[in-house]
Amino acid sequence: MDDRQIQIIMDTFWPLLKAGVLYTIPLTLITFALGLIIAVITALIRLSSWTIPKFIAGFYVWIIRGTPLLVQLFIIFFGLPSAGIILSPYVSAVIGLSLSVGAYGSEIVRAAILSIQKGQWEAAYSLGMSRMQALRRIILPQAARVSVPPLGNSFISLVKDTSLVSIISFVEMFRKSQEYVAFYYEPLLLYSEVAVIYLLFCSVLTVLQNYVEKRLDRFSAS
Amino acid sequence: MIEIRGLHKSYGSLEVLKGVDLTLSKGKVLVIIGPSGSGKTTLLRCFNLLEMPDRGSLKLGENTFEFREGAKIPQKDILALRKDTGMVFQSLNLFPHMTALENVMEAQVTVQKKKKSEARKRAEVLLEKVGLADKADSYPHKLSGGQQQRVAIARAMALDPEVLLFDEPTSALDPELVGEVLKVIKQLAAEGMTMAIVTHEMKFAADVADHILLMDDGIIIEQGSPQEVLNNPKSSRAVQFLNHLNGKSDE
Numbered sequence: 001m002d003d004r005q006i007q008i009i010m011d012t013f014w015p016l017l018k019a020g021v022l023y024t025i026p027l028t029l030i031t032f033a034l035g036l037i038i039a040v041i042t043a044l045i046r047l048s049s050w051t052i053p054k055f056i057a058g059f060y061v062w063i064i065r066g067t068p069l070l071v072q073l074f075i076i077f078f079g080l081p082s083a084g085i086i087l088s089p090y091v092s093a094v095i096g097l098s099l100s101v102g103a104y105g106s107e108i109v110r111a112a113i114l115s116i117q118k119g120q121w122e123a124a125y126s127l128g129m130s131r132m133q134a135l136r137r138i139i140l141p142q143a144a145r146v147s148v149p150p151l152g153n154s155f156i157s158l159v160k161d162t163s164l165v166s167i168i169s170f171v172e173m174f175r176k177s178q179e180y181v182a183f184y185y186e187p188l189l190l191y192s193e194v195a196v197i198y199l200l201f202c203s204v205l206t207v208l209q210n211y212v213e214k215r216l217d218r219f220s221a222s
Numbered sequence: 223m224i225e226i227r228g229l230h231k232s233y234g235s236l237e238v239l240k241g242v243d244l245t246l247s248k249g250k251v252l253v254i255i256g257p258s259g260s261g262k263t264t265l266l267r268c269f270n271l272l273e274m275p276d277r278g279s280l281k282l283g284e285n286t287f288e289f290r291e292g293a294k295i296p297q298k299d300i301l302a303l304r305k306d307t308g309m310v311f312q313s314l315n316l317f318p319h320m321t322a323l324e325n326v327m328e329a330q331v332t333v334q335k336k337k338k339s340e341a342r343k344r345a346e347v348l349l350e351k352v353g354l355a356d357k358a359d360s361y362p363h364k365l366s367g368g369q370q371q372r373v374a375i376a377r378a379m380a381l382d383p384e385v386l387l388f389d390e391p392t393s394a395l396d397p398e399l400v401g402e403v404l405k406v407i408k409q410l411a412a413e414g415m416t417m418a419i420v421t422h423e424m425k426f427a428a429d430v431a432d433h434i435l436l437m438d439d440g441i442i443i444e445q446g447s448p449q450e451v452l453n454n455p456k457s458s459r460a461v462q463f464l465n466h467l468n469g470k471s472d473e
Contacts, residue, residue, distance in 0.1 A: 119315040122272055123374075126309035127329035128301050128381065137332050141319045 005189055012180050012190065016173055020197055023172040028159050031094055035101025035158075036151070042106035044135075047113060057106070064103035070164055072096050077168040089170035097165070101158060108150045112143035145216040152209035156202050163198075173197065223248040223416055224269065224385060229278035229289075231264055238264045239275070240440035246385070246433070249414040253427040253448075256437035257463055262420045265437065269387050269418060270307040271300050282306060283384045305333065308378030312390040314370045316362040322349060322373045323358040326380050334381060341380075348376035352406050368399030372406055386410070388419040404430075424467055428452055436460050 045057040064072070077092040087095070116139050124134035166175035177194035181187045224246040231239040238261045246252045254262045267273040268280065275289040285303040287295060317325050326345035330336040336344075349355050352372040362370050371391055378386055388407065392400040404426050411417060411430050421427055427434060427448065434451040436444035444451050444460040455461050 117313075117315075119311060119313045120317065123309075123311065123315035123317070125272060126270055126304060126307070126311075126387075127377070128305040128333040129329065130297070130301060133332050137328065138317055145319070 001189075005186065008180075008184050008186055008189065009193060012177075012184075012193065016176055016180075016194055016197055019171070019176040020173040020201065023170075024159065024162050024174075025201070027090075027093060027097070027162050027165070027170075027172060028155070031097035031162075032101055032155055032158055034094070034098035035105055038098060038102025039105030039109050040140075042102060043109035043113060046106065046110055060099075061103045061106055064099055069096065069100050069161060070167070072100065073164060073168055089165070089168050092168055093162075093165035093170045097158065097161065100161070101154060104154055105151060108147050108154065109143065112147035113139060115146050116142050148209070148213050148216055152205075152212070155209070156205050159201055159205065160198060223250075223283065224418070225279075225281040226268075227279045229265070229268060229280070230276045231261075231268065231273060232276055238440055239268070241278070242437075242440075242442060244435060244442070244445075246416065246418060248384075248416055250416060250432040251411045251430050252418045252433050252435065253431035254418065254420045254435045254437060255422070255424070255427060256435075257466075260437040261440040262435075262437045263389055266387055266389050266418060266420050269385070270304050270309055271295070272309075301333075305381050306384045307387055308381065308383035308385075309387040309389065310371065310374050310378050310391045312393050314362075314367065314374055314394065316370050316374055316377070318362050321359050321361055322354060322365065322376075325362070325373055326377045328380075329377070330380050344380065345376070348379055349373070351379075352376045353402075366399055367395045368402045371395065371399075371403045375403075375406055375410075385416045385418060388417065388421070390420050390422065392421070392423060422467075424452065436463065438463065 042057045042061065045053045046061075048054060073092065073096040076087065076096050077089065080087065120138055120142065121134055124138045129137070162172055163174035166172060166178060169175070171179075174194060177190050181190045184190065224244070226242060226244045229239050229242040230237070240261075242261075242265055244252070254265060256262045264273055268275050269282065271280075271287075274295065276291050278289050280287045280289070282303060283306050285299065285306060287299070287303075289295070316322075317328065320328060323342065323345050326348055327338070327341040330341035330344060331338060334341075346355065346358065349358050352375055354369060354372055354376070357365060357369060357373075362373070365373065375386075375391075391407070392403050395403065400423070404423065407417070407419070408426075408430055419427075419430070429448075431448045434445065434448050435442050436451055436455070438459055443457050444455050451460070452464065455464060
C-alpha cells in the first residue's frame with residue numbers, strides 16, 4: 001500500500017463509517033422492527049383458523065420468499081411509478097426490506113410457537129385463560145426465546161442486505177463507497193474498506209445476539 | 223357438586239367414552255382407576271372441557287352443559303367453568319419462564335384481574351401450604367419433579383376452584399419423589415377439598431378415596447367405596463385388572 005492509498009483510507013474511513021451509523025444502521029433497525037411486527041402478525045394468522053386471512057398470509061410469504069429481494073426493490077421503486085405510486089428511495093427501501101424480513105421472520109416465529117409443548121397451552125386453558133391470554137402471557141414469551149438465534153441471523157443478514165438499496169439511489173454506506181470509487185479509481189481498496197466496516201457492524205451484532213440469548217436463557221435448564 | 227350423565231366421546235371412529243354417569247359431592251374425593259386406554263384421562267379432561275364431549279351433560283357447581291353433536295358451547299361458559307376447576311397434569315407443565323411464585327400468581331392477575339400485591343399474598347400462602355415457601359423465587363428448572371408438582375398444585379388452587387382435578391400426578395416422577403406429592407394431596411383431602419384423581423397408585427387410592435371408579439373400555443365397570451371396589455370386585459374384568467396390578471407390585 002502506498003502513501004496515496006493510506007491517505008485515501010484516512011480520508012474515506014470516517015465518512016463511510018458515518019454513513020453506516022447514520023443510514024445503514026437506522027435503516028436496519030427500522031426495517032427489522034417493522035418486519036418483526038409483520039412476522040408475528042403473519043405467523044399468528046397462519047396458525048389461526050380464519051380461512052381467507054390465512055390464504056392471504058400464505059400468499060404473501062410465498063411471493064416474497066420466491067422472488068429476489070433486488071427484483072422486489074426494483075418493482076417498488078422503478079415499477080410502481082408507472083401505476084401512479086411514487087415513493088422516495090427511503091420509503092421504498094423500508095417497504096421492500098420490511099416485507100422481506102416479515103416473510104422470512106414469520107416462518108421463524110411460526111416454528112417457534114409450534115415448538116412450545118401442548119401442555120403449556122393446556123395448563124393456561126385449565127386456569128381459565130382465553131386463547132389470546134395464553135398466547136400473550138405463556139406461549140409468546142417462550143417462543144421469543146426459541147426464535148432469538150434464528151432471528152439474530154436474519155438481523156445480521158439484514159445489515160448486509162441494506163447494501164442492495166444502494167441501487168435504488170438511497171445513499172447508505174455502500175452507495176457512499178461507490179461514489180468514492182468513482183472519484184478515486186481504487187475499487188479494490190475502497191470496496192474492501194467498506195467490507196471491513198460491514199464486518200465490524202456484524203461482529204458487534206453477534207456479540208449483542210449472544211448477550212440477548214444469555215439473558216433469555218435464565219429460565220431454561222440447558 | 224359434579225354430576226355427569228351419559229357422557230360420550232369419540233376420536234374419529236374410536237369411541238373412548240361410551241356413556242359415563244357419575245356424581246361427586248362437595249368435599250369428597252373421587253379416584254378413577256383402570257387400565258391404560260380405558261378412557262379415564264379423557265373422562266377427567268371432560269370435567270374442565272379440555273376435551274369436548276360429543277353427547278351427554280355436565281353439571282359442576284353453577285355451570286351446566288348439554289352436549290350434542292354439532293352444537294357449539296359458548297367460549298365464555300367454558301372459561302367460567304375452568305375458573306371453577308383447577309387441574310394438575312402428569313407432565314407437570316409449570317410455566318418455565320416464571321418463578322414458582324409467578325406461576326401461582328399468573329391466573330389471579332391475568333384471569334381474575336386481581337392486584338399484583340393481593341395475588342402475591344395468596345400465592346405465598348399457597349406455596350407455604352405445599353411446603354415450598356422457601357422456593358418462591360426459584361424457576362421451575364431449579365426444582366425437583368416433586369417440588370414442581372407441588373407448585374402445580376398450588377397454582378391449580380390459586381383461583382379457589384370448587385374442584386381439583388389430578389391427571390396421574392405422580393406418573394412422571396421418580397419413585398422417591400412420589401411420596402411428597404401424595405402427602406400434599408392427602409392433606410387437601412383432609413381439609414375437605416373436592417377432588418377427582420386419576421392414578422395408578424392403588425395404596426394411595428385406597429387411602430384417600432371416598433369413592434372409586436374402575437373404568438375399562440370407555441365405561442365404568444365397577445364403583446363404590448375403596449373397600450368394595452378393591453377388595454370385593456364383582457365383575458370378572460375388575461378382578462382381572464386388580465390381580466394384574468397386584469401381580470405387578472409383588473414382583
